[in-house]
Amino acid sequence: MKRWLSQAGFTLAGVILGVNGSATSVLASGFAISEQSVKGLGTAFSSSSTDIEDATAIFFNPAGLANFSGNSVVLGGSLIAPKIEFENRGTTAFSGAPIRGGNGGDAAPNAIVPTVYAAFDLGNSIKVGIGVNAPFALSTDYSSDWVGRYEALRSELQTININPTIAAKLSDQFSIGAGLNVQYAKAELSNAIDFGTIGRRVGLPTVPQGADGRIDIQGEDWSVGYNLGLMYTPSVNTRIGLAYRSGISHDLRG
Template sequence: MKSSLLTLSPLALLVCLPVSASGLFLQEAVYANQGAAGAGDGVYTGSAASIWVNPAVMSFMEGNKTTVNGLVLDLGVDYYDQDNPSVRNGNSQDYIGSAAMFHVQQLTDDLHLGLSVATAGGSGLDYSANWAGDLQLENINLLTLQFNPSLSYKINDQWSVAVGAQINFASMDARMVKSDLSSESDWALGYNAGVVYQPSEQLTLGLSYRSKVEHDFNGDIDSDLGARLPPDGTYITLDRYQMDTSLVAIADFSARYQVNAQWAVMSTIQWHQWSDWDSTPMSFDGTVSGNNKSADLTQARNWDDVWHYGIGAEYAITPDWTLKAGVSYETSPQDDPSMQTPDIPVGSQLRYSVGASTMIGESKLDMFYEYADLGRVDISQQGFELGLANDHLLNGYFEGRMHFVGFALTF
């Protein structure tokens, strides 16, 4: 794999950050109907968190509502090497916490204001020492936080519409054996919109859209590595980097049907525009014999759009207690082993979730557990010009899984 300007150095493998859908997007951090694997969240009126998916749903909530979410995530990724498994295997184990807050304020009979503060995505990987890919990646972390104000207008008893603004903050740092990318942060803007249609008391439908949000990181490099410029192979010492990454656009269709006083079923279909992430721009500034030079190390990604399908159900066993369960499936954005990288080995995903909610006075407490099976992801870097010796190229597979435990308090 070659860039247009130079032979790819190991630093270029850091450009694919662990963010967003079908990578490690933390949708669990903004679940509304916890325990249903996100199914029907865009039309759920029992939690203010549903305005994250579709702000138009707050027109069908009565009065004011506040929800606080808390989550603990156990992320594990294991690498199994097919060339020399006895010494080259690696594993990453990380525990991550998050919190979010959502508020719905009724301004008039037809107008509602929504305020959300939550993570839009992000995660981290920290592989074991001396694993096969230590020159490509040892540690990477990304944190995002978003403030999302929105307004919803109820047209009539059946229809509502809404718009909102995404104000996004992101912070990133990465490390491999011989290089550190300094911790950097960036602000970015986007928008979201939604519509909800309730043709009957039993059935509610919602359609929403969140725009792409792009981040640009600029920072220093502390590295013993560099790159060679064609045609003569002049060596460049790298001093600074510039990198772009994105939270891609997401469209959501949610539905909820109240079968009777005890049973309800929910479903969700989402489209994630990962085909928009055909490459990750990355460039370096450095010096050659005391002269400033720039190098383009844009990394081809060639991802496909992702489809997410979710279905769930809830059963009210008493007026104060409700049990919930759900499952979801996401297609893979990249099935080519030669395009995989160790910072976000990505494939299809399955999630299984269970939960319960209970009333505590006038407040509602939700609790859930979820298991995400990230499956097996093959990687084959053999034959690529990565600027690395063959014993540092990866030829094997990753297996990943996540455990989530979370709660929400709505009052």
């Protein structure tokens, strides 16, 4: 069984034993982590594609590495403190009967997302570097008796992205950069199954919503992508940056 998880192409494959069991889709863009630089966060990432100050350029525009002197090591971390609360204003099953359960509480736990970047000068206007970060992460976790339990209980996505990079300064005005993205992804999806209703439909003496089961799907995968950068500096006060990051397709199995 496959479930699409993101714009980057995450899929989750597994074999489910059960009747009418399915895990709902998760849009991984909702799990995207934009906080990949503490310094950039302070400026709302307003100039991330033209940043030439430190090794965080590895993620935003690798061409920027070639535009500062010396080496650079940047360690950072961001506290993500989301708040997700659901308010039920009327939920019904396919049969038309109301679904029992509460609102599930705050479903989004806090998380600390670390980042590590390092860049080293090789001379001859060439720099190499490596970045390690988590472009997708976080989770939602609802109580087992909430009203939406047949749609989702726990949904979690974790990634680790390893980004070796090289950059070169071609002239006083132009620099280029390229990086390889070796990415690990792990996902978990779960939801409840109303075996009470299923049993009633096939003639068993069960009570709808009175015999819930649970389905859990987990999977992991390694995959590869790339990122490219170009920077043009026509004057001391003007920089133009272009950056491209490829999609990464994961086929998660577990």
